Amino acid sequence: MNKKIDILRTRPSWIEINLKNVQENAQTIMQYTGAKKLIAVVKANAYGHGAVATVKALYAIGVRDFAVATIAEAALLRQEVAYDDFQILLLGVQDVSFVDIMLAYHLSPAVGNLSWLQEAVKSIPEGKVLDVQLAIDTGMGRMGAHSQSQVTAMYAFIQSSDKLRLRGVFTHFATADDSNQQYYDEQVANFYNWVRGANIPNKYWHLANSGSALWHSKEIDIQTLRVGSVLYGYNPGAPKLKMPIQLKNVLSLKSRIGFVHELGVGESVSYGATYTAEKPQWVATLPIGYADGYLRRMAGMKVLVAGHVEHVIGRITMDQIVISLNKEYPVDTEVTLIGRDGQEEITVEEFAEYADTIPHEISTTFSARLPRIYD
Incomplete structure (x- = not known):
């Protein structure tokens, strides 16, 4: 039982990830915007692509700042990625009782209220410093300081404490990847008014998410990008907005035929x-x-x-699907569910549009039961 098992052979459905395309997408968006720094968002296992492999690939081209949602995601990166000179921003709300863990793993939490900071300093030992990121809620409505007075009070508290160090100040846009320009403009105005009113230097600002980087790079300070979806090659505004630049697809979903048979007239497949x-x-x-x-x-x-288009027929079940065939194919024939085969291609955007959702949900929904194969 000690013999290593080729798991892919035991259930041949898998995801292929092209890490070179991740690197090229990062370089493309930096060149397009003229940004000097990239914060790569690798939360949710790098949107389903594999956080550890993605961080290593981006580190190899000079990226040193990454963002995740949870302490557990960050801890995994610290444990699995051997480099000690990269920063990890925690985008989600964190319980202040875990300050000790954040210190141990050198994490930078997003903080949205003064009381969190006041409570945190009580748990920080003398001689230790917690890096923090000031979250500003300009209209997303999830977390963050919600007025200039709140921003000013938080920044002043951070500046006055020898246990806190500001690493960044940011906001997140609700409509950067759709057509509601007015709401976007209001958020931008709020951010600038509040951070400038608090005298926070622009070296700390990062307000360009993927949507802003693609469609609003001329409207905001763009020195630092904080992007996720564009790294993985898909359009965050699909299907409403067209991409202004060409990115490379990163993810392919493949399977192999496990059983072939011929249906007779009147015969059915699957549940119902x-x-x-x-x-x-x-x-x-x-x-x-x-x-x-x-x-x-x-x-x-x-x-x-x-290279031929077929379709899923009947209901999809927990572990199997049935597809049509134009002729008999041998067992083990490769089937592409997302990706290119010959002259035909199924993109993540097309897959998501069929599912009436967004590409982000598709890539993050693929379970750990599908091995990730890295190229």
Whole structure:
């Protein structure tokens, strides 16, 4: 039982991640905006792409600042990535009782109110310093200082304490990747009015998320980018907004045919018998289902077999789907569910639009049961 098992062979459905494309996307967005610094958002396991591998790939091209949502995500990076000269920003709300863990892992929490800071300093030992990021709620409505007076009070408290050090000040935009320009402009105005009123130097500012970097880079201070989705090659404004630059696809979803048979006229497949053959038809079963993140609502979605478009038929089950075939194919034939095969391609954006959602939800929904294969 000590023999190493090739897990991919035991259930051949997997995700391929092109790390070189992640690197090139990072370089492309920096060149497009003229930014000097990049904070790479790698929360939710790098949007499902694999946080450890993504951090290592971006570190190799000079990125030294990363952002996650939780302490657990950050701790994993500290444990699995051997470099000691990169910063980790915690974007989500953190319980102040975990200040000791944040200090131990050298994390920089986003802080949105004065009381959190006042409580935190009580837990910081003499001689220790907690790096903090000042979160400003200009209109997202989730967390952060909500007025100039609050921003001023927090900044003054940080400046007055030898246990706190400011690492950044930021906001997050609610409409940067859609057509509500007025609301976006209001958020930008709030940010500038409040940080300038508090006399916070612009070297600390980072307010350009992916949407801002793509569609508003001429409207805001762009020295520092804080982006996630563009690193992974997809359009955060899909399907409403068109991309102003060309990014490279990073993720492909593949499977292999596990079973092939021919349906007779009147025969059905899967739960509910929702699909019935109107003529003799070859079909194949693939070992992937909604437990892997291939959503139940993807019934009818196209797939690619030998460069040919086929479709998912019948209901998607927990562990398997059935697809149509134009002819009999051998067991173990590769099938592309997202990605390119020959002249045909299924993008993450197309997959998400079919599912009536956004690309972010698709990539983060793919479960750990799907191995990530890195190129």
